[in-house]
Amino acid sequence: MSANQNQVTLIGLGTIGISMAALHLRDPNSTIHLFDVRSDIEQHILAHLPAFLESVCPGTSVESLISSGRIKIHTTIETACSEATIIQEQGPENVSFKKSLWAQVESIAPPYAHFWSSTSGIPTSEQTADMQDKSRLLVVHPFNPPHIMPLLEIVPSPNTNQDEVDFACTYFRQVSPRHCPVVIKKEICGFVGNRLAFAVLREACYLVEQKVVSVKDLDQIMMSSLGPRWALNGVFESYNSGGGVDGFRGFLNKLEATVQGVWNDLGVMSMTGDDSHWKEYVISQTEQTYGPSSLGQTREKEEKLREVQRIQTSNP
Amino acid sequence: MSANQNQVTLIGLGTIGISMAALHLRDPNSTIHLFDVRSDIEQHILAHLPAFLESVCPGTSVESLISSGRIKIHTTIETACSEATIIQEQGPENVSFKKSLWAQVESIAPPYAHFWSSTSGIPTSEQTADMQDKSRLLVVHPFNPPHIMPLLEIVPSPNTNQDEVDFACTYFRQVSPRHCPVVIKKEICGFVGNRLAFAVLREACYLVEQKVVSVKDLDQIMMSSLGPRWALNGVFESYNSGGGVDGFRGFLNKLEATVQGVWNDLGVMSMTGDDSHWKEYVISQTEQTYGPSSLGQTREKEEKLREVQRIQTSNP
Structure with a gap:
C-alpha cells in the first residue's frame, strides 16, 4: 500500500476528530475529507484545527490547506465518503448510532475503503451488526490527543480480515513514525490501556x-x-x-x-x-x-x- | 534543624541500603555510619557503592570517603548507633526482626535520634510494639533506586510525633531538592504507591x-x-x-x-x-x-x- 494515494474521510469532528485530522495531515500527499452533522462545520474547523496543526505542519494555515485541496469539507456524508480509501468515525459513543452509521457508510463508500472506529469502548463486533460485510471494520482507539499520544489500540473482531489489521498498522507507522499501533488480540471491555x-x-x-x-x-x-x-x-x-x-x-x-x-x-x-x-x-x-x-x-x-x-x- | 550536623546510621546494606547511602551522601557535611550483619561489609561497600556514587558525587571514590571520615563502617550495631542523629533500617521484611531491632536501637541510640524504616509493607505501629517510646519511629518508604527515584512515602503511626514527620520531610528536601517526601495520612497495607x-x-x-x-x-x-x-x-x-x-x-x-x-x-x-x-x-x-x-x-x-x-x- 502507498500512503500517498489515501483519501481519508473523518466523520465526527469533536476534539478527538479534529486532533485525528491533524494526525492524518502528517502524510503530505493525502486528502482529508471532513464531515460532521453540525451546521457550522467550516467555521468550527477554522476555529479549532489551527491549535492542533502547530506541531504537525507548523506555519501552515487551515485556509491554505482548504484552498490547495488537501482538506475538503463536506456537508453530506455521501460526498464525504464517495472517493474515500479510509473512513474513520469519531461520533457519539452509542451502539445504535455506530451500527446504523456503518450500514450507511458501507452502502455509499467505495468497495476498497477501510473502515475504522475511534471508539473507546464499543467493540467492532457490535458495530458491524447491520453490515453486509463484517470483515472491513476495526477499532482504532486513540489516546487523547491523538496527534500527540503515540498509542493506537487496533482492535479487530473475530470477523475482521487480517489484511485490514495489517493495513491499519502499516498506515499509521508510515504516516507518523512517532505513533505506535498495538493489536489487541481479543475484544474486551475497555480494551487494554x-x-x-x-x-x-x-x-x-x-x-x-x-x-x-x-x-x-x-x-x-x-x-x-x-x-x-x-x-x-x-x-x-x-x-x-x-x-x-x-x-x-x-x-x-x-x-x-x-x-x-x-x-x-x-x-x-x-x-x-x-x-x-x-x-x-x-x-x-x-x-x-x-x-x-x-x-x-x-x-x-x-x-x-x-x-x-x-x-x-x-x-x- | 540543620542538615549539616547529621550523623546518619544505616542498618542493612542490600541494594536499597547502598542506594540509600548514596542519597544521604548528597549532604556534604553529614557523616554516614554503615552497619550490616554480613562479615564482609567493607568489601561489600567497596564493591557496590561506586556505581551509585556516580550520579551523587561524581569522581569521588569510596576509599576517599572512608579515609576522610564521611563514611564510617561499623561491625557492631552499638558503635553504629552511638552517635546517630538519624537511624534508618533496610533490613529483612519481617515483623519480628523489625520489632526487636527497634527495641534494641532505642536502648543504645542517643535520645534525640530519629528512627526511620525503609519497609515497603510493615506499618510503623507494628514495628514499635516493643519500644518504650512509640513516638520516634516512622516509615520512610523509598522507591528503587532511592538515590534516583524522587518519591519517599512518609508513613507515621497514630503514635508518631508530628515533629518527627516534619523533620523527615524537611531533611529530605534539604538533602536532595530532586526528592519528594509525601506524607501518607493513614497506615494502610502497601501504602499508596x-x-x-x-x-x-x-x-x-x-x-x-x-x-x-x-x-x-x-x-x-x-x-x-x-x-x-x-x-x-x-x-x-x-x-x-x-x-x-x-x-x-x-x-x-x-x-x-x-x-x-x-x-x-x-x-x-x-x-x-x-x-x-x-x-x-x-x-x-x-x-x-x-x-x-x-x-x-x-x-x-x-x-x-x-x-x-x-x-x-x-x-x-
Whole structure:
C-alpha cells in the first residue's frame, strides 16, 4: 500500500476528530475529507484545527490547506465518503448510532475503503451488526490527543480480515513514525490501556475517599515514582529489572505476600447508587486542587509529552 | 534543624541500603555510619557503592570517603548507633526482626535520634510494639533506586510525633531538592504507591493470562500512553485536563458507564493455591521477552529517568 494515494474521510469532528485530522495531515500527499452533522462545520474547523496543526505542519494555515485541496469539507456524508480509501468515525459513543452509521457508510463508500472506529469502548463486533460485510471494520482507539499520544489500540473482531489489521498498522507507522499501533488480540471491555488506567483510577478514588492521601499528593506520588518508571519501561520490564538477576520471577517470589495482601485489600467503588457518595467528595477536591485547565497549560503539557517521547526513543 | 550536623546510621546494606547511602551522601557535611550483619561489609561497600556514587558525587571514590571520615563502617550495631542523629533500617521484611531491632536501637541510640524504616509493607505501629517510646519511629518508604527515584512515602503511626514527620520531610528536601517526601495520612497495607502499582500489575497479569495482549505489547501500551501522561500530570490532573472545561466531573459523567463496565470486569488474581497457574505463564513470557537486565541497561534507564525528571520540573 502507498500512503500517498489515501483519501481519508473523518466523520465526527469533536476534539478527538479534529486532533485525528491533524494526525492524518502528517502524510503530505493525502486528502482529508471532513464531515460532521453540525451546521457550522467550516467555521468550527477554522476555529479549532489551527491549535492542533502547530506541531504537525507548523506555519501552515487551515485556509491554505482548504484552498490547495488537501482538506475538503463536506456537508453530506455521501460526498464525504464517495472517493474515500479510509473512513474513520469519531461520533457519539452509542451502539445504535455506530451500527446504523456503518450500514450507511458501507452502502455509499467505495468497495476498497477501510473502515475504522475511534471508539473507546464499543467493540467492532457490535458495530458491524447491520453490515453486509463484517470483515472491513476495526477499532482504532486513540489516546487523547491523538496527534500527540503515540498509542493506537487496533482492535479487530473475530470477523475482521487480517489484511485490514495489517493495513491499519502499516498506515499509521508510515504516516507518523512517532505513533505506535498495538493489536489487541481479543475484544474486551475497555480494551487494554483504559483497563489499566481505570484500575488505577478506582484505587486512586478509594484512597482519596478513605482520606489516606489527598488528590494532590496522590498525583505527586504517581509523578515521582510510577509514572516516569512506566514511561521508560512499562509494567513487566520494570518489575523484571527490579527483581535483579532473578528478574520478574524473583520480584514475585520476594513480594508475593505483600502483593497478595494489597490485592485482597484494593478498594471496590461504584459509580452509581447508594455507594457513589465518594464521587462528589473526590470531584470537589479535584476541582479545588486544579480548577479548569487552560489552553496554555494544555499546550505546555503537550510540549513536555513530546520531550518525554524524545527521551524514550533516544539512544544513550 | 540543620542538615549539616547529621550523623546518619544505616542498618542493612542490600541494594536499597547502598542506594540509600548514596542519597544521604548528597549532604556534604553529614557523616554516614554503615552497619550490616554480613562479615564482609567493607568489601561489600567497596564493591557496590561506586556505581551509585556516580550520579551523587561524581569522581569521588569510596576509599576517599572512608579515609576522610564521611563514611564510617561499623561491625557492631552499638558503635553504629552511638552517635546517630538519624537511624534508618533496610533490613529483612519481617515483623519480628523489625520489632526487636527497634527495641534494641532505642536502648543504645542517643535520645534525640530519629528512627526511620525503609519497609515497603510493615506499618510503623507494628514495628514499635516493643519500644518504650512509640513516638520516634516512622516509615520512610523509598522507591528503587532511592538515590534516583524522587518519591519517599512518609508513613507515621497514630503514635508518631508530628515533629518527627516534619523533620523527615524537611531533611529530605534539604538533602536532595530532586526528592519528594509525601506524607501518607493513614497506615494502610502497601501504602499508596504500591497499591496503585499492584492494581495495575494485577490487571496486567490478567490481560496477559487471558491472551488479550502479550507482555511486550502491554508494556508498549503503557509506555506510549499512560506512563508519559502520569509522569507529567498524575492521575487526577490528567483526567481533569481530559474532561475539558468540565474537568474531572465532565470526564466521570461522560465515561461513567464505560468506567463502571471496566471496574465490574477487572481481573481477580491469586498468588497462591489452585488459582495461581497464571504465574508460570506470565513469568515465562516476561523472561522470554526481556531476559535478565544488564547493569548497562539499568544505568541507561537511570539516566533517562533523570532526563524525565528534568522535563517534569522545567519551565516552558
